[in-house]
Amino acid sequence: MRRGLSRHNNRSGGNYFNPLSLFAGGVQGVWYDDSLTSSMYQDSAGTIPAALESPVGKQLDLSGNNNHRTQATSANRPTLSARYNLLTKTEDFSDAAWIVTACTKSGTTVGTVVALGPTSTRRNITELFTIPSAGTWKVSFLLTNISQRYVQIYFGGVVAVAFACTFDLTGAGAVSNIGGAIGAISLNLNGTYSCSMVFTTVAGEATNVVIAFVDTSNAVRAASSTSTGSFSISKPDFRASNQSTGLIPTYQYVDTSSVYDTAGFPQYIKYNGSNTYLVTAAVNFSSTAQIVVFSGIRKLANYGGIVDASYSGNLNTFLLLASGIATELNSYSFLSKGTVLALAEPPVAIYTPPITNVLTGLGNISAPSVTLRINGAQVSSSTATQGTGNFSNLPLYFGSRQLVAPFLNGQEFQTIIVGKLLTTAEITATETYVNSKTKAY
């Protein structure tokens, strides 16, 4: 079944390139496009259409080979998502998600915070939520209608010291930082201020954290500041800082856990790192000794199988991992095996999670070579022998190495596997296409 093929002419990135061309003439392989909601179902029978923040039980193969992947066990199903902003209610400050302390709040599209006057209590508007892991984060918002001098962003966790940036809205908008946070403020042409704070949390800082927009902190308020005042906030956003580099919109509207902006935000299937995965029936690569694997991925932790062609216990297979295995865990690795294993792995610790990458693994048993490309550039290659034979007729696992822990903790945007050698132009075009769905670089 070939569904939704008209959507896949990639005018922006690939000169009308369509990955379907890679499979012309009956070339074996798979193509899973996580941005195409109509190709996915919540159940493995394929009767309930997929929806954001719901399980994925079946995904159709768009290559024309009918290598659909499924998960029959409901509790083992990954989740479809396009969520980036971790705040839970971004355009309704009257909602209970926003907690006020010693001030008042109002507003649905623009939240107004009004201080009540001198107090020994920190006056703020706060949202409590859980961050998924240690990492570097960016909180940002727009600021208008200011009737006081100082505004502060404050993040108080449960392990580390508090992080804060205080913005002095007189003059050039000076910033003072606390706890290693890095603040930035700029005045926009329409008179609004763009404010942001980048900070790094440590391991264990994973629950009950606070993001607060403070009128002025008792600790940092200058004597000359007004004791009462107000300001308005719009477009608050909290996300991993490396997802705020301009490749995707800097603000994502969030109304509920499953209602949020999707335009411009790459959709993904999220594997939980515990037990979720998808699997195909046996895919017959026995007529080829060449394989190319493309994957748009964001790994949230090292380890885990991104694509596993039933590698463990079998010959003539391949395996793409979310870590190195030889020298450096903060890396990736691609293994190609005839009767002998060959490995491509960049021995550098620059692929530390969370990180988004487009991976390309190329394996050739007969003219032995195994290569790993990351973000369109070759990073590792070996011509060590892989023994003999073609690839096998075995199931493909996604998010798992044949049900062996650790599972993949990450987000998959796109996966294409082609059972033949590809030209340099085809590789480049496919990487460009996958990146258009991933926004890795």
Next chain:
Amino acid sequence: MSDFTQATVIIKAADQAAAQVDMGDTVFIVGASADGLTPATNYVTSGPWSNAEMDQMVNDVTWAKKMYFGTDWQAALAANNLQVITEPLV
């Protein structure tokens, strides 16, 4: 499957066989222990359970379990001083 509940379910290793008879042998396959090493003292599954499965686990099964709602399986394991047992990458 449109009705489901995200939950992490932890059982004792001694109950794995009985739990898999009830819920199927594709769940409770990930082992856990205090030090993350074998042997497994517990097994864990985290994900979107169907309403029928939740009904069954809450009302009908005889084996002991701990059930944590939401998707944070790491916190559920940590609350029980458990770590997933990982195996060599290749």
